[in-house]
Amino acid sequence: MIATTPVHPDAPELADYCAGLFGIYVHVPFCTAKCGYCDFASFDGMSDLAGTYVEGLCQEVSKSGISSCDTVFVGGGTPTSLGPDLLGKLIAAIPRSDEAEVTVEANPESLTADVAIAAAAAGANRISIGMQSALPHVLKSLGRRHNFGAVAAAVDAARGAGIGRLNLDLIYGAPGEALADWRQSLDAAIALDPGHISAYSLTVEAGTKLWRQVRDGHCRAPDDDSQAEKMSVAAEILANAGYVRYEVSAWAKPGEACRHNLMYWGGGEYRGFGSGAHSHIGGTRFWNHRDPRSYLSDLGVLSAGSERITSEIEVFDRVSLGMRRAAGVSISELPRGCEGAIDFLSGAGLVLATDGRLRPTAKGFALGNEIVIRLLSVAGSEC
Amino acid sequence: MPRTERIRNFSIIAHIDHGKSTLADRLLEITGAISERDMRDQVLDTMDLERERGITIKAQTVRIPYTSPDGREYILNLIDTPGHVDFSYEVSKSLDACEGALLLVDAAQGIEAQTLANSYLAVGAGLEIVPVLNKIDLPAADPETAAAEISGLLGIDTSQILLASAKTGEGVPEILEAIVERIPSPSGEANVALRALIFDSYYDQYRGVISSIRVVEGELRSGIRVKMMATGASHEAEEIGVLTPAMTPVKSIGPGEVGYLIAGIKDVSQAKVGDTVTLAENPASAPLPGYQEPKPMVFCGLYPIDGGDYPELRVSLEKLSLNDASFTYEPETSKALGFGFRCGFLGLLHMEIVKERLEREYGMALVTTAPTVEYRAVMRNGDTRVVRTPTDLPSSGELDAVEEPMVRATILTPSEYLGPVMELCQARRGEQERLEYLSQARVEIVYRLPLAEIVVDFFDALKSRTRGYASLDYEPAGHEAANLVRVDVLLAGDPVDAFSSIVHREKAYAYGKAMVSKLRELIPRQLFDIAIQAAIGGRVIARETVKAKRKDVLAKCYGGDVSRKRKLLERQKEGRKRMKQIGSVEVPQDAFISALRIDS
Numbered sequence: 001m002i003a004t005t006p007v008h009p010d011a012p013e014l015a016d017y018c019a020g021l022f023g024i025y026v027h028v029p030f031c032t033a034k035c036g037y038c039d040f041a042s043f044d045g046m047s048d049l050a051g052t053y054v055e056g057l058c059q060e061v062s063k064s065g066i067s068s069c070d071t072v073f074v075g076g077g078t079p080t081s082l083g084p085d086l087l088g089k090l091i092a093a094i095p096r097s098d099e100a101e102v103t104v105e106a107n108p109e110s111l112t113a114d115v116a117i118a119a120a121a122a123g124a125n126r127i128s129i130g131m132q133s134a135l136p137h138v139l140k141s142l143g144r145r146h147n148f149g150a151v152a153a154a155v156d157a158a159r160g161a162g163i164g165r166l167n168l169d170l171i172y173g174a175p176g177e178a179l180a181d182w183r184q185s186l187d188a189a190i191a192l193d194p195g196h197i198s199a200y201s202l203t204v205e206a207g208t209k210l211w212r213q214v215r216d217g218h219c220r221a222p223d224d225d226s227q228a229e230k231m232s233v234a235a236e237i238l239a240n241a242g243y244v245r246y247e248v249s250a251w252a253k254p255g256e257a258c259r260h261n262l263m264y265w266g267g268g269e270y271r272g273f274g275s276g277a278h279s280h281i282g283g284t285r286f287w288n289h290r291d292p293r294s295y296l297s298d299l300g301v302l303s304a305g306s307e308r309i310t311s312e313i314e315v316f317d318r319v320s321l322g323m324r325r326a327a328g329v330s331i332s333e334l335p336r337g338c339e340g341a342i343d344f345l346s347g348a349g350l351v352l353a354t355d356g357r358l359r360p361t362a363k364g365f366a367l368g369n370e371i372v373i374r375l376l377s378v379a380g381s382e383c
Numbered sequence: 384m385p386r387t388e389r390i391r392n393f394s395i396i397a398h399i400d401h402g403k404s405t406l407a408d409r410l411l412e413i414t415g416a417i418s419e420r421d422m423r424d425q426v427l428d429t430m431d432l433e434r435e436r437g438i439t440i441k442a443q444t445v446r447i448p449y450t451s452p453d454g455r456e457y458i459l460n461l462i463d464t465p466g467h468v469d470f471s472y473e474v475s476k477s478l479d480a481c482e483g484a485l486l487l488v489d490a491a492q493g494i495e496a497q498t499l500a501n502s503y504l505a506v507g508a509g510l511e512i513v514p515v516l517n518k519i520d521l522p523a524a525d526p527e528t529a530a531a532e533i534s535g536l537l538g539i540d541t542s543q544i545l546l547a548s549a550k551t552g553e554g555v556p557e558i559l560e561a562i563v564e565r566i567p568s569p570s571g572e573a574n575v576a577l578r579a580l581i582f583d584s585y586y587d588q589y590r591g592v593i594s595s596i597r598v599v600e601g602e603l604r605s606g607i608r609v610k611m612m613a614t615g616a617s618h619e620a621e622e623i624g625v626l627t628p629a630m631t632p633v634k635s636i637g638p639g640e641v642g643y644l645i646a647g648i649k650d651v652s653q654a655k656v657g658d659t660v661t662l663a664e665n666p667a668s669a670p671l672p673g674y675q676e677p678k679p680m681v682f683c684g685l686y687p688i689d690g691g692d693y694p695e696l697r698v699s700l701e702k703l704s705l706n707d708a709s710f711t712y713e714p715e716t717s718k719a720l721g722f723g724f725r726c727g728f729l730g731l732l733h734m735e736i737v738k739e740r741l742e743r744e745y746g747m748a749l750v751t752t753a754p755t756v757e758y759r760a761v762m763r764n765g766d767t768r769v770v771r772t773p774t775d776l777p778s779s780g781e782l783d784a785v786e787e788p789m790v791r792a793t794i795l796t797p798s799e800y801l802g803p804v805m806e807l808c809q810a811r812r813g814e815q816e817r818l819e820y821l822s823q824a825r826v827e828i829v830y831r832l833p834l835a836e837i838v839v840d841f842f843d844a845l846k847s848r849t850r851g852y853a854s855l856d857y858e859p860a861g862h863e864a865a866n867l868v869r870v871d872v873l874l875a876g877d878p879v880d881a882f883s884s885i886v887h888r889e890k891a892y893a894y895g896k897a898m899v900s901k902l903r904e905l906i907p908r909q910l911f912d913i914a915i916q917a918a919i920g921g922r923v924i925a926r927e928t929v930k931a932k933r934k935d936v937l938a939k940c941y942g943g944d945v946s947r948k949r950k951l952l953e954r955q956k957e958g959r960k961r962m963k964q965i966g967s968v969e970v971p972q973d974a975f976i977s978a979l980r981i982d983s
């Protein structure tokens with residue numbers, strides 16, 4: 001961590017600083033089994049491809065001509081399912097500066113001591129663990145295969161390997177999760193004392209197993225009111241434990257905010273490697289084939305799709321991503337003519353306009369779409 | 384110019400989906416009137432909307448040259464008729480241009496109420512009816528029962544009923560033969576003053592008004608000056624022709640023939656349907672018997688979602704009315720919706736079609752208010768006022784009585800659904816006038832019903848109670864006094880005039896309750912609690928609340944999600960644009976109509 005970097009997770013200076021970073025995202029598409037709610041580009045039963053995949057990805061990296069970056073995020077899928085050797089090889093292959101933040105996503109059951117040691121040796125300095133819940137019945141209803149003991153063990157493994165920056169991912173709203181269950185999960189996560197906690201509202205994504213279960217009436221989608229309740233419980237409990245909310249779903253202690261994610265929300269540039277990985281460089285977004293086999297057949301030479309960022313899209317992304325952050329957006333960067341919308345949103349208690357910035361309030365975090373739509377539905381928003 | 388004895392003018396009377404378009408295609412194909420290459424499926428339905436909804440709205444004609452097996456050459460003019468009750472007026476116009484009609488009935492379904500009503504119209508107009516049972520290729524076809532019903536209803540011998548399949552072509556040559564053998568040729572002198580009936584007129588952006596005409600006597604020649612007998616205006620017959628079905632100019636059109644006329648007319652009211660065309664130089668002494676103009680039966684307000692579009696809406700309505708004389712509009716103002724128009728329609732389908740055309744062809748985003756009928760308010764002082772907007776209903780202190788329009792509705796239903804149908808009519812304040820078994824399996828019931836009770840969802844309710852088997856036809860049957868009140872709706876404490884409705888007092892409470900609970904479903908949760916109330920004369924009779932929403936945000940958004948999540952948000956943003964802002968409340972565009980679809 002460089003000395004000049006602001007440490008307060010919600011500081012505008014930190015948000016602006018991260019927006020200027022260049023990031024690399026690395027995608028590992030393998031999972032041992034597919035979780036019911038998951039719509040990520042992850043696949044089970046493909047692990048025999050792992051060696052070839054890492055090989056191919058390293059080639060894509062070297063062909064890209066990219067020589068350095070400020071943040072690395074190895075995500076998935078389940079990167080830790082690669083095992084120590086492949087994971088180490090993969091992390092080592094990513095060009096980056098010495099101070100770079102290097103995060104690896106991990107599932108509790110596969111973050112073993114040897115994996116953690118290999119990751120650390122290859123340069124990982126931050127680990128994000130998919131804890132999701134502390135309760136067996138909730139984990140089961142989410143279709144996760146670990147228990148809370150595995151989470152504690154994974155945390156120990158990371159720390160044992162010398163990786164001190166940890167995030168725990170939590171999900172609220174699984175079918176059958178009571179409000180008390182949620183409090184218990186939050187308390188359990190806090191007890192492990194990670195520097196960062198993410199708490200996501202369970203979303204029923206089209207095409208997932210959960211979505212089919214809801215469609216067929218086997219379970220109910222979480223309703224917005226109870227989700228709102230759980231979101232505010234999380235905000236309260238985490239704040240009391242010293243975590244600062246710096247984004248809709250992200251809380252961190254000082255110095256522990258995820259720079260890579262702040263880079264995304266600040267509209268920064270990044271290159272994605274691996275199947276399904278997205279990039280944002282030079283006014284264009286482009287992405288690789290989602291299916292690992294198609295990806296391997298051309299290694300990202302021909303992107304599977306791309307999108308030119310017009311000035312309209314630029315404004316849209318700036319507002320919709322930027323207002324996810326506690327730091328909000330500088331008012332001078334908002335679409336022209338949105339004063340009325342700002343007044344309305346302030347009146348409704350969704351935003352605060354201070355020091356030349358527009359920031360979401362606690363209520364505004366929960367109603368972010370409303371903020372975005374109102375700010376962008378004004379005359380001249382297309383400028 | 385063909386001799387009249389070789390001309391046959393006919394239309395096809397059929398219920399929706401009984402196969403009229405398919406048969407028309409087959410006739411054109413078998414006679415070679417249209418090459419297979421040009422054969423789009425269902426040639427006659429030309430408007431996009433007609434194609435999509437599978438219904439015929441405007442009459443179309445087509446000229447079919449036909450050589451009979453004995454070598455004689457004929458000209459068959461098929462004059463298409465619309466198949467929906469809203470447009471029965473158009474049917475009678477088309478029938479007046481014919482000497483005969485094919486009565487086309489699906490052999491698996493039997494005859495339906497509107498078809499029957501139109502058949503009676505045709506018989507009344509002196510037309511020869513040629514009954515055809517279609518779809519005999521279907522395993523479910525039951526030609527014997529269908530034939531027995533037709534025979535019983537129309538007094539036609541079953542031996543006269545043809546069997547065909549428009550799909551396979553079976554029986555179609557026999558239909559052609561029956562047309563030339565049974566339908567009389569038109570009569571009419573060629574050497575007398577011209578009298579031609581306008582049976583359809585529509586406005587074409589490039590050519591001006593194009594009229595479909597039937598020459599009754601005399602001869603219409605290209606280039607000659609013609610006179611419209613109702614308006615007295617004269618015009619040059621710039622182009623006359625026949626539809627093959629493409630417009631094909633000809634030099635002259637003689638007695639008994641149908642064709643089109645273009646005379647540089649810019650407005651359909653100058654070439655009114657039912658008017659008689661004669662020669663300016665040598666006019667006929669009397670016009671042909673014309674038509675009664677159809678009166679709009681259903682009214683609603685049309686408002687632009689964006690108030691700034693009002694002038695554009697006016698222009699669009701003007702253009703549209705050039706083409707549709709049966710639709711009326713006049714400016715009106717609503718406190719909730721701003722400036723708009725009160726429009727009159729022949730029925731609900733007509734209303735939906737006009738709205739769709741405005742949205743599709745003219746790109747307008749519109750709010751439609753609840754459809755209403757035309758009430759008569761009889762005042763204490765003896766005056767009578769016409770009420771087409773619920774808010775125009777005078778206060779009860781000034782009122783002596785309110786009269787509502789009535790209809791006589793004929794319903795044909797399989798007898799097993801008789802009970803549910805009668806219950807429905809009773810629930811809609813109907814009074815039974817007649818009940819008759821057509822066969823053991825089917826019943827004809829006639830009810831006297833308030834029009835207001837059937838305009839919104841009666842047909843849907845009828846269909847759902849009879850699994851789609853019942854059919855309906857109705858005709859106006861005067862006005863009648865009833866105990867009617869206005870139910871107002873308040874959103875966040877403010878009355879929204881566009882939601883007001885005139886309802887029978889006995890139903891007002893249930894209506895108000897249903898209305899507010901329906902609105903609670905339709906109005907999305909917003910940033911504040913929204914009270915929805917129903918009230919009669921200031922007294923609240925029902926209340927619901929749309930609770931403020933507490934969460935509306937995407938849980939996650941990372942690098943890979945940006946484009947996809949942007950699309951989600953954009954869709955949500957677009958959806959907002961289709962909301963009408965009423966005070967502090969955003970109301971979905973279709974709430975005004977959907978709220979009314981509360982099935983009893």
Ligand SMILES: Nc1nc2c(ncn2[C@@H]2O[C@H](COP(=O)(O)OP(=O)(O)OP(=O)(O)O)[C@@H](O)[C@H]2O)c(=O)[nH]1
Nearest residue numbers: 399400401402403404405437438466518548549550
């Ligand atoms: N099996 C069978 N199907 C038929 C026959 N004639 C028509 N159909 C089918 O019945 C349906 C309705 O036919 P259309 O010709 O579109 O009906 P229509 O009476 O013109 O309907 P409108 O245009 O709405 O008045 C279509 O799916 C046709 O393919 C037939 O003789 N046999």
Ligand code: SF4
Nearest residue numbers: 031034035038042077
């Ligand atoms: S482990 Fe993560 S990426 Fe894999 S299926 Fe489960 S949620 Fe999806």
